[in-house]
Amino acid sequence: MPPSSPSSHRERLAPLLAPVVSGAGLELEDVAVQTVGRRRLVRVVVDLPADEVGAVDLDRVAEVSRAVGTVLDEADAVGPGPWSLEVTTPGVDRPLTERRHWLRARSRLVRVEQDGADPVTGRLVAVDDDGVHVEVDGVATVLSWSRVRRGLVQVEFRRTGTEEA
Numbered sequence: 001m002p003p004s005s006p007s008s009h010r011e012r013l014a015p016l017l018a019p020v021v022s023g024a025g026l027e028l029e030d031v032a033v034q035t036v037g038r039r040r041l042v043r044v045v046v047d048l049p050a051d052e053v054g055a056v057d058l059d060r061v062a063e064v065s066r067a068v069g070t071v072l073d074e075a076d077a078v079g080p081g082p083w084s085l086e087v088t089t090p091g092v093d094r095p096l097t098e099r100r101h102w103l104r105a106r107s108r109l110v111r112v113e114q115d116g117a118d119p120v121t122g123r124l125v126a127v128d129d130d131g132v133h134v135e136v137d138g139v140a141t142v143l144s145w146s147r148v149r150r151g152l153v154q155v156e157f158r159r160t161g162t163e164e165a
Contacts, residue, residue, distance in 0.1 A: 009033040013042075016077055020067045021046050024060055027100070029090055033078070040083040044068055045090055050103035056089045096151035102127045109154040110134065114147045121154065 013031045021028040021044070029045040046064055048056055065087040072078055072085065096102050096110065102124065111121045112134060120143060122136035131144040132151070 013072075013077060016071060016075060017044060017068055020071050021064055024064045024067065025049070026056065026060060026064060036084075038082065040078060040081065041086060042072065042078060042083055043086045043088065045088055047090055048104065050100035061087055061089070092153050092155060094153075096153070099127065102132055102151065105151070105153050109156050110151045111154055112143055112151045113149045114143060115149055116147065124151075 010031050013033070014028060017031060018028045024046075026046040027049055029047045030043075031045075032043045034041050034043070044064075046056065046061070048054065065085060068087060069085050072083075094101070096105055105124050106127065108124055109121065110124045110132075111119050112132060113119050120134055120136060120141065122134035122141070124132060125135050125140060126133035129145075131142050131146075132148060133140055133142050135141075
């Protein structure tokens with residue numbers, strides 16, 4: 001059997017796994033299969049829906065992991081030979097490239113890369129059809145979707161406005 005490309009794994013496994021992940025109230029972010037020694041590693045990335053705030057708790061990750069493992073076994077989707085499953089969530093360093101990523105980052109400090117302009121760093125206050133609304137030094141600015149390339153959440157060790165007096 002010829003080696004499969006990463007996109008072929010995603011195309012084959014995503015439709016199989018998406019209903020399982022959504023059944024647990026999560027969204028399937030990505031599926032990847034890589035060879036590690038004599039085994040294959042199936043990495044499934046899940047996230048909360050855009051309208052939920054917070055982080056995916058470990059109980060939900062464990063529930064999805066069990067369900068995904070069962071589906072992969074029953075469908076013999078990974079093929080013969082040993083394989084391992086890793087179910088994870090995207091890290092804070094995940095680029096904001098889709099509208100739902102931006103929605104999940106509301107109220108966070110973000111750096112927005114734009115076509116034809118310098119990057120903008122500010123507080124993400126809203127996301128709508130016009131673009132992303134970022135507050136920089138108290139001034140709200142709308143960055144149009146047509147110019148936004150991607151964003152990155154900035155790590156804040158001490159958020160402005162929450163310091164103790």
